[in-house]
Amino acid sequence: MKAPSFDFVRPASIAEVTDILARYEGDARVLAGGQSLVPMLNLRLARPAAVVDISALAQLKTIEVSSSEIAIGALVTHAALEMSKEAGPTFDMLRKVASGIAYRGVRNRGTIGGSVAHADPAADWPSCLLALDARVGIVGPAGERQLPIAEFLLGSFTVALEPGEFVEAIGCFVDDDKRGVRRVVAGALSSPAVVLFGDQGGWPPQLTSDAIAAAISTAAPAVEGDHIHFHAAAVLRALQGGLRP
Amino acid sequence: MIDIVLTINGERVEASIDPRLSLADFLREKLHLTGTHIGCEHGVCGACTIHLDGVSARSCITLAAACDGHDVKTIEGFEDDSTMSAIRTEFSREHALQCGYCSPGMLMTSYDLVTRFPGLDEADIRREMSGNLCRCTGYQGIVRALQNVYAMNQQQD
Numbered sequence: 050m051k052a053p054s055f056d057f058v059r060p061a062s063i064a065e066v067t068d069i070l071a072r073y074e075g076d077a078r079v080l081a082g083g084q085s086l087v088p089m090l091n092l093r094l095a096r097p098a099a100v101v102d103i104s105a106l107a108q109l110k111t112i113e114v115s116s117s118e119i120a121i122g123a124l125v126t127h128a129a130l131e132m133s134k135e136a137g138p139t140f141d142m143l144r145k146v147a148s149g150i151a152y153r154g155v156r157n158r159g160t161i162g163g164s165v166a167h168a169d170p171a172a173d174w175p176s177c178l179l180a181l182d183a184r185v186g187i188v189g190p191a192g193e194r195q196l197p198i199a200e201f202l203l204g205s206f207t208v209a210l211e212p213g214e215f216v217e218a219i220g221c222f223v224d225d226d227k228r229g230v231r232r233v234v235a236g237a238l239s240s241p242a243v244v245l246f247g248d249q250g251g252w253p254p255q256l257t258s259d260a261i262a263a264a265i266s267t268a269a270p271a272v273e274g275d276h277i278h279f280h281a282a283a284v285l286r287a288l289q290g291g292l293r294p
Numbered sequence: 295m296i297d298i299v300l301t302i303n304g305e306r307v308e309a310s311i312d313p314r315l316s317l318a319d320f321l322r323e324k325l326h327l328t329g330t331h332i333g334c335e336h337g338v339c340g341a342c343t344i345h346l347d348g349v350s351a352r353s354c355i356t357l358a359a360a361c362d363g364h365d366v367k368t369i370e371g372f373e374d375d376s377t378m379s380a381i382r383t384e385f386s387r388e389h390a391l392q393c394g395y396c397s398p399g400m401l402m403t404s405y406d407l408v409t410r411f412p413g414l415d416e417a418d419i420r421r422e423m424s425g426n427l428c429r430c431t432g433y434q435g436i437v438r439a440l441q442n443v444y445a446m447n448q449q450q451d
Binding site for chain 2: 050051052053054055056057059080083084087088090091092100102104128151152153154155157158
């Protein structure tokens, strides 16, 4: 199918983007790489009055790395993250997740900011970034603000953006080792990732079925009763396999 | 309507287009570059693969309006390219097509692989080509064609 008609605007500054978004009163969609939005337009699942192409904003295409954090511009593509050269477990995870998204032709255009703002529960970034305790940098008419991704993602295709706001960057910690944080991540439920922190002293962590069941209850309150234990048994078995040295 | 200026296969193209027009439809309907095929129209099948600023992309889920100022290369732009010629010859030798509908996309993705990775084994080739669907061949000939290209390149090195 073909996309429905819409106004197309290509602002040259962040201020212009927020102005235009505000002017369309929630009926404009931001276009980054378009790898989720354009299929939805083609299938007519999305029918915005306007598409605001932010791809000309070069300042959103950078990756900045400090000793404690990585700030990934919203327009950084999956392919760019797949090819990033930095060392460390956070980068390993970002690279691994990026390289598994769709296919190269899609990764060359699809962006991390677009994926997070789109909040498709089947997408790779939301669960990965939840597991990494990422923060979402937001910009809007009132300026910039940051939200932990767990507060940014409100539900399926629903995020905590106010009128006129859009995603500017994603921030992740890169000093987990120095802070003594170890993440064991198990998926996939239709919920946030289940994040288990290892015992302070030992690695691999001593994981018990009860601890995993508790983590699943926290991440997925809708899973109840015996079902928690079904999931816990499967997660424990997978982790025991995955953590074997 | 909006005005765009872009480069297609090395030539400057100016056009006034409807913003909802996909790059694939722009290439086929306005420029009559019908080598780029349209399969699924939502980014799944890979038949519409083109190169945008030197990297592979799906023209059915790329708006032509978003390509203003960019560089597009389609299958028609590879007529005199020796690497593409080698890939095409091996596709032909290995019967890597039957109806040919997926072939332009297969060739564009193959070109991307051959120019990006110096060596790939069969499993790598299958994984990297998995975004291009072929409903005729069962992929055997396509994989063999790429293995042949890699074997030839390694002999030359």
